[in-house]
Amino acid sequence: MQREKMEYDVVIVGAGPAGLSTAIRLRQLAIENDLELTVCVLEKGSEVGAHILSGAVFEPRALNELIPDWKDKQAPLKTAVSEDEVYFLTSPDKAYKVPNLFVPKPMHNKDNYIVSLGNVCRWLAERAEELEVDIFPGFPAADVIIDEANVVRGVITNDMGIAADGKQKDNFEPGMELIGKYTIFAEGCRGHLGKRLTEHFKLDDNSDPQHYGLGIKELWEIPEAQHKPGLVIHGAGWPLNESGSTGGFFLYHLENNQVSVGLITDLNYSNPYVSPYLEFQRFKHHPQIKQYLKGGRRISYGARAITKGGYFSLPKMVMPGAIMVGCDAGTLNFAKIKGSHTAMKSGMLAAETVVEALSNGDEGGQTLTNYVERFNASWLHEELQSSRNFGPAIHKWGPYIGGAYNYIEQNWFAGKLPFDLHDNSKDHQQLKNKQQANKIDYPLADNSISFDLLSSVYLSSTNHEEDQRCHLKLSNADTPVTINLKDYDAPEQRYCPAGVYEIVTSEKGEEQMQINAQNCLHCKTCDIKDPTQNITWISPEGGGGPNYPNM
Amino acid sequence: MKILVPIKRVVDYNVRVRPTTDHTAVEISNAKMSMNPFDEIAVEEAIRLKEAGIASEVVVASFGVKQCQETIRTALAMGADRGIHVETDVELQPLSVAKLLKAIVDKENPGLVILGKQAIDDDANQTGQMLASLLNWGQGTFACGIKVESETVVVTREIDGGTQTLSLKLPAVITTDLRLNEPRYAKLPDIMKAKKKPLESFNPEDLSVDITPRLKLLEVTEPPKREGGVIVDDVAALLDKLRNEAKVI
Ligand SMILES: Cc1cc2nc3c(=O)[nH]c(=O)nc-3n(C[C@H](O)[C@H](O)[C@H](O)COP(=O)(O)OP(=O)(O)OC[C@H]3O[C@@H](n4cnc5c(N)ncnc54)[C@H](O)[C@@H]3O)c2cc1C
Numbered sequence: 195m196q197r198e199k200m201e202y203d204v205v206i207v208g209a210g211p212a213g214l215s216t217a218i219r220l221r222q223l224a225i226e227n228d229l230e231l232t233v234c235v236l237e238k239g240s241e242v243g244a245h246i247l248s249g250a251v252f253e254p255r256a257l258n259e260l261i262p263d264w265k266d267k268q269a270p271l272k273t274a275v276s277e278d279e280v281y282f283l284t285s286p287d288k289a290y291k292v293p294n295l296f297v298p299k300p301m302h303n304k305d306n307y308i309v310s311l312g313n314v315c316r317w318l319a320e321r322a323e324e325l326e327v328d329i330f331p332g333f334p335a336a337d338v339i340i341d342e343a344n345v346v347r348g349v350i351t352n353d354m355g356i357a358a359d360g361k362q363k364d365n366f367e368p369g370m371e372l373i374g375k376y377t378i379f380a381e382g383c384r385g386h387l388g389k390r391l392t393e394h395f396k397l398d399d400n401s402d403p404q405h406y407g408l409g410i411k412e413l414w415e416i417p418e419a420q421h422k423p424g425l426v427i428h429g430a431g432w433p434l435n436e437s438g439s440t441g442g443f444f445l446y447h448l449e450n451n452q453v454s455v456g457l458i459t460d461l462n463y464s465n466p467y468v469s470p471y472l473e474f475q476r477f478k479h480h481p482q483i484k485q486y487l488k489g490g491r492r493i494s495y496g497a498r499a500i501t502k503g504g505y506f507s508l509p510k511m512v513m514p515g516a517i518m519v520g521c522d523a524g525t526l527n528f529a530k531i532k533g534s535h536t537a538m539k540s541g542m543l544a545a546e547t548v549v550e551a552l553s554n555g556d557e558g559g560q561t562l563t564n565y566v567e568r569f570n571a572s573w574l575h576e577e578l579q580s581s582r583n584f585g586p587a588i589h590k591w592g593p594y595i596g597g598a599y600n601y602i603e604q605n606w607f608a609g610k611l612p613f614d615l616h617d618n619s620k621d622h623q624q625l626k627n628k629q630q631a632n633k634i635d636y637p638l639a640d641n642s643i644s645f646d647l648l649s650s651v652y653l654s655s656t657n658h659e660e661d662q663r664c665h666l667k668l669s670n671a672d673t674p675v676t677i678n679l680k681d682y683d684a685p686e687q688r689y690c691p692a693g694v695y696e697i698v699t700s701e702k703g704e705e706q707m708q709i710n711a712q713n714c715l716h717c718k719t720c721d722i723k724d725p726t727q728n729i730t731w732i733s734p735e736g737g738g739g740p741n742y743p744n745m
Numbered sequence: 746m747k748i749l750v751p752i753k754r755v756v757d758y759n760v761r762v763r764p765t766t767d768h769t770a771v772e773i774s775n776a777k778m779s780m781n782p783f784d785e786i787a788v789e790e791a792i793r794l795k796e797a798g799i800a801s802e803v804v805v806a807s808f809g810v811k812q813c814q815e816t817i818r819t820a821l822a823m824g825a826d827r828g829i830h831v832e833t834d835v836e837l838q839p840l841s842v843a844k845l846l847k848a849i850v851d852k853e854n855p856g857l858v859i860l861g862k863q864a865i866d867d868d869a870n871q872t873g874q875m876l877a878s879l880l881n882w883g884q885g886t887f888a889c890g891i892k893v894e895s896e897t898v899v900v901t902r903e904i905d906g907g908t909q910t911l912s913l914k915l916p917a918v919i920t921t922d923l924r925l926n927e928p929r930y931a932k933l934p935d936i937m938k939a940k941k942k943p944l945e946s947f948n949p950e951d952l953s954v955d956i957t958p959r960l961k962l963l964e965v966t967e968p969p970k971r972e973g974g975v976i977v978d979d980v981a982a983l984l985d986k987l988r989n990e991a992k993v994i
C-alpha cells in the first residue's frame with residue numbers, strides 16, 4: 195500500500211516520562227545551539243496521560259535537571275513525602291513494621307513527592323508543546339520501518355476503520371509513515387515495537403532475561419480523619435506469600451483525601467491459580483490497609499506491567515537509526531520501585547546524544563554508541579548498577595533472606611559489594627502444571643473494600659471501537675485450549691486484570707477461548723506471561739484503551 | 746452558502762464520571778474531554794455538504810473555557826474552515842448559548858446552522874430549538890437525513906417508530922441525530938494544517954450578550970446502587986418473596 199509520509203528530524207514513540215523528556219530536551223538543546231530540529235511524539239492513548247498508570251512516589255532528580263523552575267511552572271508535584279513506613283504482612287491480620295533503621299536506603303523517600311504520573315505527563319506535554327514539539331495523541335505507532343540497509347527509518351501509524359473481518363469500512367483511513375533521522379522508542383514496559391526491535395537486532399543477546407511484575411492499582415477518596423497527606427507505605431508478604439509468590443504493595447496518601455493503593459505481583463509466580471487481581475482485592479482487607487480505606491469510595495482502577503529486571507537485564511539500547519529509552523529498555527530501579535526519574539534521565543541522555551550527532555553533520559540512521567557512553571557516565575548508570583542485585587536476590591532467596599541481603603548490601607556497602615547475582619529464569623516458563631498446583635480459594639468481594647472484576651474494569655474507562663481487528667494475536671489458535679487449558683487451567687483467565695480472556699463452552703459443547711479485547715487495559719501481561727508466548731499484543735485503533743484521569 | 750456548526754467541549758463518552766464529594770457538580774478534573782459526539786456528526790455533515798459543492802464555507806464555534814480551542818482545532822482538522830471561540834469561565838446554560846449563537850449568526854449570516862441534538866453531559870436538548878425561535882427560523886430536529894435544495898432544505902427526522910420528512914425554508918436550524926452519518930478520523934497532516942487555520946476569539950461582552958445563569962443546580966447524585974440478586978430454592982419461595990418482600994403481587 196502506498197502511504198502518505200511526514201518527515202521529522204526525530205520521531206518519538208510514546209508520551210510517557212521517557213518520551214516527553216526526550217522531546218523537551220531535544221528542543222531545549224536545539225534552541226540553545228541554534229539548530230533547526232523538528233520533533234514529534236506519537237501516543238496511543240486518547241490523550242497524553244490516558245494510558246499512564248504509576249504509583250507514584252516521584253523522585254525529582256531528573257526533573258530538576260530538565261526543568262529547574264518546575265515549581266514556578268506549577269508542576270503537579272503537590273504532596274511532599276512526610277513519612278515513610280515499611281511493613282511485612284505476616285498473616286491476614288498481622289503485620290511487622292520494619293524499624294526505619296533496617297529499611298534498605300534506596301527505599302527511603304525523603305525529598306520525594308507523591309504524584310499522579312499521568313498528570314505529570316500532561317504537564318510535561320504542555321512544556322513540550324511550548325517548545326514546538328508536535329504531539330499526536332490517538333496515533334499508535336503500529337509498525338517499524340526498517341530499510342534494506344537494516345536501518346530504522348521511522349514508524350507507521352495504525353490504519354483506522356478496518357472491520358473485525360478485515361474489510362475496510364467507509365471511514366477507512368490508512369496509517370501514515372513518519373520518517374525520522376532518528377526514532378526514539380519510549381513505549382514503556384513491554385513496548386510492542388521495542389519487543390520486535392529487540393528480536394530483530396538481537397538487542398538482548400548479552401543480557402539476562404528481562405523480568406516483569408504486574409501492578410494493579412486503585413485510587414480512593416477516603417474520610418478526612420483517615421487521611422495523612424504525605425504518608426508513604428510499602429511492604430511485602432501476605433497474601434502473595436501464601437502461594438509462594440513475591441511482590442510488594444504500596445499505599446500513598448496524596449492531596450484531596452485521596453490515596454493510591456496497589457499491589458505488584460512478580461510475574462515469575464509459579465502457581466497457575468494465582469490471580470493477581472484477587473490477591474490485590476484480598477490484600478486490601480488486611481487491617482493495616484483497611485484502616486485507611488474503610489468508609490471511602492473507590493474512584494479509579496487500572497493495571498500496568500513494570501519492567502524490573504534491572505541492570506543485568508538491560509538490553510543493548512542503540513541500533514541503526516534508533517534508541518530505546520525508559521521502561522521500553524528497562525531502566526526502572528527495582529530497589530526503589532521507581533522508574534519515572536530513570537526513564538526521564540534516559541530520554542534526556544538520548545536527546546543529548548542525538549543533538550550532538552546532528553549538529554556534527556550526521557544525516558541520521560547511525561548506531562549512536564555515544565549514547566551508551568553517556569549512559570555509563572551518568573548517575574543513572576551508577577544508580578542501576580548499585581542496585582543490580584536487589585531483584586535477583588529476592589528471586590533467588592525470597593523476600594526474607596533476599597530482603598536481608600538487600601539490607602546489608604544497600605546500607606552497609608551502598609550497593610558496592612563485589613558480587614553479581616544473576617537470574618537466568620524466564621517469567622513465562624515458571625508456571626507449574628495444574629496437577630502440581632493448589633487451587634486458591636479467594637474470598638468473595640464485599641463491595642466496600644473489595645470488588646468484582648467487571649465493576650473494576652468499568653472504572654478504568656477503557657473502551658475500544660468494537661468493530662476492529664482483534665489486537666491480541668494468537669500465533670496458534672488452538673494453544674489456549676490444547677496447552678493452556680489442559681496443562682495450566684487457562685491462567686490468562688486469572689492473570690489478565692481486565693477479564694479479557696474467557697473459556698466458554700460452544701454450542702457443540704467444546705471449550706474455547708473467547709477474547710473480549712474491548713476491555714483491554716494495555717497492561718501487556720498476556721504478552722509476557724503466556725506460557726508458550728502464543729499471545730502477541732499489537733496496537734489497536736488509535737484512542738482505544740483506558741482513559742485514566744489521575745493515575 | 747455558509748454553514749455554522751456550534752460545538753461543545755464535553756467529558757469524553759468513555760469516561761465514567763461521578764459526583765464531587767459535596768454533590769454540587771460532576772467531577773471532571775483531568776478527565777479526557779472531547780467534542781460532543783452529536784456535534785461531531787454535525788461537523789461531518791457540514792463538511793460533506795461543502796465537499797458536495799453545496800456549502801461554500803464551514804465555520805465552527807465553541808463557547809467556554811480556553812481549552813475549547815482544542816475542540817475547535819479538532820473540527821478544523823476534520824475539515825472545517827475557521828473557528829470562533831467565545832471565551833468565558835461562567836457556566837453556560839442552553840439559553841445563554843442560544844443567545845451567543847444568535848449574535849454570531851447576526852455577524853456571519855450563515856444559510857444553515859447545524860447543531861448536535863443534545864450534549865452528552867447535561868442532555869438538555871434545548872439549544873437548537875431556542876436558537877431557531879430567537880432567529881425566527883424554521884427548525885428540523887433529530888435529523889437522520891439532510892438534502893439541500895435551492896431555497897429549501899429537506900430534513901428527515903427520527904421520530905418514535907419511524908421517520909418524518911420536512912421541508913424547511915432556508916435559512917434554517919437543524920439538529921443532528923446519531924444515524925445521520927459516521928464522522929471521519931482526522932489525519933495527521935490535517936491536524937498540522939488545522940493549527941494554522943484562522944481562529945477568532947471574543948468575550949461575551951464583545952457580543953453584548955448576557956450569559957448570567959438562570960437555572961440553579963441543586964444537587965448531583967449517583968444513581969441508586971443495584972442490589973445483588975438472590976437465587977431462590979423453589980417457586981413457593983419466589984412467590985413468597987414477590988408477595989411479601991417486593992410486594993408486587
Ligand atoms: C503500579 C505501578 C507503580 C509504580 N510506582 C512507581 C513509583 O512510585 N515511582 C516511580 O518512579 N515509578 C513507579 N512506577 C514505574 C513508572 O511508572 C515507570 O517506570 C514509568 O512510567 C516509565 O516511563 P516510560 O516513559 O518509560 O513508559 P510509560 O510511562 O509506560 O509510557 C509509555 C507511553 O507510551 C505509549 N505507547 C506505548 N506504545 C506505544 C506505541 N506503539 N505507539 C504510541 N504510543 C505508545 C503509552 O501509551 C504510554 O503513554 C510504577 C509502575 C507501576 C505499574
Ligand code: SF4
Pocket residue numbers: 666689690691692693694713714715716717718719720721731
Ligand atoms: S488482554 Fe493482555 S494487555 Fe490487555 S488487559 Fe489483559 S493481560 Fe493486559
